[in-house]
């Protein structure tokens with residue numbers, strides 16, 4: 001349709017007068033006559049502006065006149081336009097002439113406009129024709145469309161009838177096929193039946209033929225047998241005679257062989273009898289020899305015994321002789337008095353032995369009582385205790401903080417720290433005094449031995465079958481490692497005490513087995529500090545708890561049997577080598593991990609049958625400084641975050657335990673440290689925390705934070721510990 005329209009438009013344009021073509025492009029490309037019917041515009045374009053003689057001449061005439069010189073009217077001679085007479089033309093003439101000129105111009109213009117209007121009329125006519133054409137085309141298209149629609153309808157009905165026809169043909173075909181199939185099946189069945197019948201018939205025929213043949217053969221054989229029966233009987237008789245002869249011959253031969261073998265057998269039997277008799281004789285002789293030998297041996301043993309006895313008797317006799325001599329001598333000296341004294345002495349000795357036995361029994365009972373009382377004392381002191389230790393400042397270190405010990409002369413339980421200077425709005429400088437009190441406060445002059453005296457009772461508790469946890473908490477450089485694992489720190493001292501105590505308890509029937517492990521919690525994973533250093537961060541240590549027995553086992557971690565006090569030095573050396581030490585901006589040498597020394601103590605009393613199983617955990621915690629102070633970055637930042645997380649989890653666990661709620665959830669699993677110490681924190685355990693304090697002013701803020709944390713722990717009361725002791 002579009003193409004058609006475009007084509008017709010082109011044709012119409014071609015018919016247009018060429019004069020109009022110049023002014024207006026009427027072609028298929030003209031946008032106003034685009035191929036789309038709806039886009040066809042019948043509005044003519046504005047008539048192009050023509051170069052019309054300027055009418056301004058009329059307007060400008062007046063000034064020209066004004067500028068005319070005011071000279072007397074001098075006749076100017078012009079050639080008369082109408083008459084061509086050269087007559088004098090005056091001013092009026094001039095005006096007339098101008099008017100004529102204007103009229104001519106106006107006329108010309110009117111003509112132009114008329115011609116233009118004509119052009120437009122032509123254009124309108126052409127367009128009207130075009131519209132008529134287009135209408136015709138549209139009508140044609142509509143009729144074609146109608147035709148096509150009816151064709152389509154016809155086609156559809158044809159299709160429907162064809163489909164129906166096809167369907168009926170298909171149905172017919174299906175019927176036919178079914179018929180054919182049935183027919184074919186019947187034919188096949190018939191064929192099979194006839195084939196079966198044929199086969200049966202031929203089989204019967206074959207059988208009949210075979211029967212006939214068999215019968216023929218039988219008849220023939222009978223005939224032959226009858227014919228040759230005489231011959232056969234003769235041959236049979238002959239054969240029977242031959243066989244009988246042969247049998248008799250063989251029988252004779254066999255009898256001969258049997259006789260021969262019977263003789264031989266008899267000879268052999270006789271020989272065997274002789275040999276057996278000989279053997280029996282030999283065996284009898286052997287038994288006699290053996291009995292003789294045994295007799296000789298027992299004789300020898302008896303003689304030896306007699307010799308020993310004789311020697312002993314000799315010695316006894318010697319001793320008796322000597323004793324007799326002494327007695328004779330004694331009796332000879334002062335017989336009665338001395339005999340009395342001797343009897344007294346003997347009696348007193350018996351009494352002393354009995355008293356000693358009684359005393360030992362009492363001692364054993366007292367040991368059991370001591371354990372009981374010791375635990376009661378420990379319980380009275382609280383199952384979680386907090387002690388504070390302020391280390392001395394070294395000469396090389398910066399300005400010391402103002403730390404006071406108000407009750408150093410009496411209880412030694414308080415520490416006071418002067419806070420940083422604060423300036424008020426009025427410019428007044430003031431300092432706050434922070435006082436804290438704990439179970440014990442150790443000043444800078446305190447020695448490790450003094451500190452150990454305070455914890456030795458807890459160490460004793462571990463030996464008595466309790467789980468004990470001793471922590472060192474504080475910022476980097478506050479003295480944790482010095483207190484815990486230096487050469488005379490808590491670990492060597494605790495092990496030494498355990499050895500001496502275990503030895504002392506031996507005479508009371510106790511026998512202890514001690515196994516030591518040393519693990520590190522670094523970046524929330526466990527490392528074996530007693531393993532090979534190359535296995536650090538590679539070998540995974542697994543922590544397993546036995547909820548029933550409340551015991552903890554470490555898989556893939558070396559456990560050293562502490563069979564002598566010197567072994568601990570070795571352990572500390574290995575652990576020190578393996579321990580992850582990294583530098584931070586807060587301290588040159590800083591432990592970035594928690595290290596846990598685990599000492600398992602299993603004791604068995606052979607006299608009372610008692611068994612005790614205790615664990616002593618000595619924990620050197622990683623530096624507790626806050627993130628912003630440590631100025632850590634990258635890997636160090638991760639370490640610090642992990643340290644802070646596990647320390648806060650430790651606080652949470654202690655807090656939850658201290659809440660005293662029966663069956664309350666204790667978040668042990670929130671950090672590897674608390675998970676490891678699960679069985680040594682809470683219920684069946686005794687806990688002691690050392691808050692380590694740096695004496696430096698530069699560390700003041702951290703010191704106050706640490707002391708606040710420790711105060712929180714100190715205010716926690718954990719339930720009564722239960723001793724893991726049982727009778728076997």
Ligand SMILES: Nc1ncnc2c1ncn2[C@@H]1O[C@H](COP(=O)(O)OP(=O)(O)OP(=O)(O)O)[C@@H](O)[C@H]1O
Nearest residue numbers: 391392475476477478479480481482589590591623
């Ligand atoms: N009581 C003390 N007497 C004398 N020196 C001490 C005492 N406590 C700590 N020091 C010294 O202070 C320094 C820092 O102590 P230490 O290494 O034990 O700190 P730390 O808290 O374990 O630090 P880190 O977290 O880095 O392990 C060491 O040189 C140590 O010898």
